[in-house]
Amino acid sequence: MNFQLTEERQMLQDGLRRYLADAVTPEALKADEAEGVAPELWSGLSEMGVAGALFTEEQGGFGGHGFDLMTVFEELGRAGAPAPLVELLLAGGLIAETGSETQLALVEQAVEGAVQLAFAHGEPASRFDIDRIETRAERSGEGWTLSGRKSVVVNGAQADHIVVSARTSGAPGEREGISLFVLPKGTEGVEIRDYPLSQGGHAAEIVFDGATLPEDALLGAEGQAHEAIETAQARATAALCADALGAMETARALTGDYLKTRKQFGQPIGKFQALQHRAADMLIEIEQARSAVINLCGHLEADRDTREIHVSATKHLVGKVARLVAEEAIQMHGGIGMTEEYDLGRFARRLSMLDQRFGDATYHLGRFVRLRAA
CATH class of the missing domain: 1.20.140.10 (Butyryl-CoA Dehydrogenase, subunit A, domain 3)
Incomplete structure (x- = not known):
């Protein structure tokens, strides 16, 4: 294993460190606390193309490997930058891995900074178990109907699209039966309660009360998302x-x-x-x-x-x-x-x-x- 950064990663690290040293200011932190995302900081990271380091060339980025992630996130932690890039990595990664051609366009838009993403997976009773999902998705005449609740959805209220996990079959605790859906912002039947996090950024409690999604909102194969x-x-x-x-x-x-x-x-x-x-x-x-x-x-x-x-x-x-x-x-x-x-x-x-x-x-x-x- 080669521990030395490649020339490209070294350039990314140097540029990101210089930018964050100037951009993470008390004003940016106050803006993040009020809005959930510091607009100027997010815009600057997008202009630098930082999000592209989280995805492979096939997915619309230029990195995507483990050491690319380490290069980006170590600098974010060093500066204490409140940027929702983990959410982009989670939701964007799931879309890139399982999405249709139409859904993959969201990854390209997210890499460019045009849209924000979030991943709604954790629930009040799930703690750290990724297969303990109780939210249900039932087929309906118009596609899918979601019912349930998600907890501590980081960037949930700020995201333009939320990737939601729900059971289409099986019981909580089973690996099989978990599906993923892409939920656009403003979908009816969705209640979002936003609140700030102590380390920066915002999270949300989300309740789905008969939220209706079209058939093509399904991400990947039904019941095979684990x-x-x-x-x-x-x-x-x-x-x-x-x-x-x-x-x-x-x-x-x-x-x-x-x-x-x-x-x-x-x-x-x-x-x-x-x-x-x-x-x-x-x-x-x-x-x-x-x-x-x-x-x-x-x-x-x-x-x-x-x-x-x-x-x-x-x-x-x-x-x-x-x-x-x-x-x-x-x-x-x-x-x-x-x-x-x-x-x-x-x-x-x-x-x-x-x-x-x-x-x-x-x-x-x-x-x-x-x-x-x-």
Whole structure:
């Protein structure tokens, strides 16, 4: 496995880092908090063609491999950028993998920044199990009728199209019987409650009360969406782990700068051996997490069992390290570490929320054991 970035990825990383350093401002963060998406930030990312790195050339992009995802999302995490690119990766990936020729046009529009996408899959009783789906889709004279509820749909109220999972057969907990549908914004029978997230961006609770969709809203084969969902979530998990890695790097850098400037007993507190040891431990743990993320990104195209073992191993390790880094950074800063005016609190919240999405460290430890045993 070659750990060196290609020339194209190095250029993307450098350009994205420079852009985000200027674009992620207090004004952009306030706009994101109010609207769910910072318009100027999203427009700038679209003009740079960042979304194209998430998809292969056949899908309308120019990347699509694990290390392309790592390059993009590590920089987003490093800057703490509130951009709904994970949602584009999830929903766009599912459309690209299973969609018809007409539906594939949505991916091209999303890559250009003309439309936004979201993936409505999680439900109040599903927790982290991707096959525990209770939302139902029944055939009707006009196509399909959706009934059910989805929880914490990130970018749900802002998306122009939502990819929705629903059961067309089977019972909750079964792999078979899950189907995907493309839901346009403004569909009747859909109630959306929008709210802000603590780490940036917005999410929504969505209720389907007899929402009617045409026959061609079905995405891929009826009842056979489980494998596509699992693959898309594996890629999104790798992206989140890279995001957390970038956020940890920033938390460590902020802590290092603080240790050099904060004085006690007439000298910088960074000269105290106890704090030096704690800072060194942070660095070692972050480098271990980096190795795990690289390993996962290098195995995203492996067979299912190998890929999923790496997904759970990496998500567990990154979640554990993220918690350690956030706690150590805050403790070495003291009270200032959690104030609204200081950036560290924002990155600590980001790390906490990233751990919870797609399964926290404890969940993935158990899943890793089960996968290895199988």
